[in-house]
Every structure is written in C-alpha cells, then in structure tokens.
Amino acid sequence: MTDRGGEERGWDETLDIYRVLIHTNEMGSMREPSFLILVALSDQELHGYGIIREVKELSGGRVKLGPGTLYGTLDKLKEQGLIEPTSTEVVDGRHRQYYGITGAGLSAVRSEANAREETLRAATMRLHPRLRGASA
Amino acid sequence: MTSVERQVRVLMRAWPIPDRVERGNEIVGTSLDLVPDGRNWLPLALATNLVVGGIRARWRMRPPPWRWIVYRMGGRLSTRWHRWMLNDLKGPGWRRRMVVSRLLFSLVFISTWAVVSGVTHRPGMNPLSFVIGFGLAVIPAAVIGAILAGKQRNRQLDRYGYLQSAQQLPSEPSLSQ
Numbered sequence: 001m002t003d004r005g006g007e008e009r010g011w012d013e014t015l016d017i018y019r020v021l022i023h024t025n026e027m028g029s030m031r032e033p034s035f036l037i038l039v040a041l042s043d044q045e046l047h048g049y050g051i052i053r054e055v056k057e058l059s060g061g062r063v064k065l066g067p068g069t070l071y072g073t074l075d076k077l078k079e080q081g082l083i084e085p086t087s088t089e090v091v092d093g094r095h096r097q098y099y100g101i102t103g104a105g106l107s108a109v110r111s112e113a114n115a116r117e118e119t120l121r122a123a124t125m126r127l128h129p130r131l132r133g134a135s136a
Numbered sequence: 137m138t139s140v141e142r143q144v145r146v147l148m149r150a151w152p153i154p155d156r157v158e159r160g161n162e163i164v165g166t167s168l169d170l171v172p173d174g175r176n177w178l179p180l181a182l183a184t185n186l187v188v189g190g191i192r193a194r195w196r197m198r199p200p201p202w203r204w205i206v207y208r209m210g211g212r213l214s215t216r217w218h219r220w221m222l223n224d225l226k227g228p229g230w231r232r233r234m235v236v237s238r239l240l241f242s243l244v245f246i247s248t249w250a251v252v253s254g255v256t257h258r259p260g261m262n263p264l265s266f267v268i269g270f271g272l273a274v275i276p277a278a279v280i281g282a283i284l285a286g287k288q289r290n291r292q293l294d295r296y297g298y299l300q301s302a303q304q305l306p307s308e309p310s311l312s313q
Contacts, residue, residue, distance in 0.1 A: 069189060
C-alpha cells in the first residue's frame with residue numbers, strides 16, 4: 001500500500017514538472033501573462049479586475065487579460081505557490097477576492113525580470129551595432 | 137439581475153462545477169467589471185474568453201489518460217484528482233458517461249481479440265454475422281452497465297469516504313441568485 005502511494009506520488013510529481021514545463025517557455029522563462037501578473041502583485045494585493053487593469057497599464061495596453069485567461073493563470077500560479085488568496089470583500093454586490101505574492105513568487109519574478117533584462121540588453125546590442133562598438 | 141449578469145452566469149456553465157461553486161461569484165464579478173457601462177450585451181471577445189477559460193479549467197482538472205482509464209475500469213484515483221472525480225460522479229450525465237466508457241472498453245477489447253485471434257479472416261466468415269455477434273455481446277453489456285451504474289457510483293464514492301461524509305460537492309448557485 002505504501003509502495004503504491006509512493007508510486008502514485010512519483011507519477012504526480014512527474015506530472016507537476018510536466019505542467020510547469022508546459023506553463024513556461026523553454027529555458028524556464030515565464031509566459032507573459034504570468035510575469036505581468038506577478039509584477040502587478042509584487043508591491044500590492046489586488047483583486048481580479050485590479051490585476052487586469054494593472055497588467056494593461058504595465059504592458060502599455062498591449063496585454064488585455066480576459067476573465068478566462070486571468071483565472072486560468074491565477075490557478076497555475078497558486079498551484080506553483082507563487083501567489084496566494086488573501087482577503088475578500090463584496091462591493092456593489094460583486095464578490096472580490098484579493099491575491100498577494102508569496103516569497104517564492106517574489107524570487108521567481110525577480111529572477112525572470114533579470115533574465116529578461118539580459119535578453120533585452122543582448123538584443124539591443126545586436127540590433128544597434130554602434131552600441132556594440134561603444135561597449136567593446 | 138441585469139441581462140448582462142444573466143448572460144455571464146449562463147456562460148459560466150462552461151466552467152467545472154467545483155469552480156462555479158467555489159468562486160463562480162468572483163469570476164462573475166470580475167467579468168461584470170469588464171463590461172462597459174450601459175451595455176446590454178456582453179462583448180464577444182469577453183464572452184469567448186470566458187467560455188474558453190471554462191473549457192481550459194475543465195481540461196486542467198482532468199486526470200491524465202492512463203489514470204482516467206484505470207478509474208473508468210474501477211481503479212483508484214489519488215486525492216489530487218478527487219475534485220474531478222466528484223464532478224464526474226455528482227455532475228449531470230454520470231450514468232451516460234459510465235455506460236459510454238464501458239461500451240468503449242468493450243469495443244476496444246472485442247476488436248483487439250478479433251484481430252489477434254484472426255476470427256475475422258477465417259474462411260466462410262460472414263462480416264455481417266460478426267457485426268451481429270458483436271452487437272449481441274456489447275448491447276447486453278451496456279444494459280447491465282446502465283443497471284449497475286448507480287451501484288458502481290456509490291461504491292466509488294464510498295471507497296473515498298464521500299458517500300456518507302459531509303464533504304460533498306455543494307450545490308451550484310442558481311441563475312436566479
């Protein structure tokens with residue numbers, strides 16, 4: 001029975017890794033909605049609509065999350081322990097659940113931001129040869 | 137309830153029952169926040185996103201295929217899939233799902249047996265008689281499956297302690313709420 005449970009856990013752990021890989025791009029980088037949601041939550045707790053507004057603002061209007069995308073991404077981030085539900089309130093009859101970032105989430109978003117910054121720097125160097133010459 | 141809210145609640149049926157019960161009102165609230173004031177109809181993009189999100193949520197909560205097959209054959213499911221299992225056993229259409237999956241397994245089993253044993257290639261074998269024989273074997277299995285489906289459902293629920301326990305799937309909020 002114990003062995004069977006261990007085997008089940010083994011399969012489930014493999015499945016978890018597979019899901020994380022599906023959720024991330026190659027090289028472990030986050031998908032954009034996940035990254036933007038974590039950035040939005042990095043300094044404040046927000047409810048669903050608040051997150052959508054922040055993400056839109058952070059991306060300069062380029063990323064407009066719908067409720068389906070938002071709650072799907074929030075589920076995955078919760079499963080990975082990067083965010084957690086905090087408080088709830090009802091405003092004008094509408095239920096609002098607030099979410100906050102966890103310590104693991106903050107580490108993940110910082111490391112992702114650094115990786116993106118390095119990629120951006122490399123791309124800028126490649127696209128503007130004069131900058132490459134100046135830095136050499 | 138406004139007409140837009142009613143539309144959102146209808147589209148929420150794309151989401152799995154546990155999601156609708158646990159945070160249906162939250163998703164409805166966020167969706168309504170996204171609808172511009174004064175509109176009587178949901179924007180198409182929002183409606184599509186809501187439905188696609190629900191289908192994805194259903195897909196995410198499903199166990200992997202090998203676990204699904206083991207469960208359908210009467211095997212155990214680990215606790216992480218119990219939300220899906222409760223949705224399956226307590227949601228509408230559970231009897232149909234049980235019968236269809238049993239039929240599917242019978243079909244695969246008999247077809248495999250027929251191919252492996254070479255019965256379909258025997259000289260003088262009439263394809264029509266094979267099909268009739270096949271039907272005679274499968275239809276009683278489906279009828280028996282339908283009769284025993286309730287017992288099997290209760291056995292599955294009892295196995296994990298959900299039959300008598302209060303830890304059951306709460307009823308879904310109705311559209312009129």
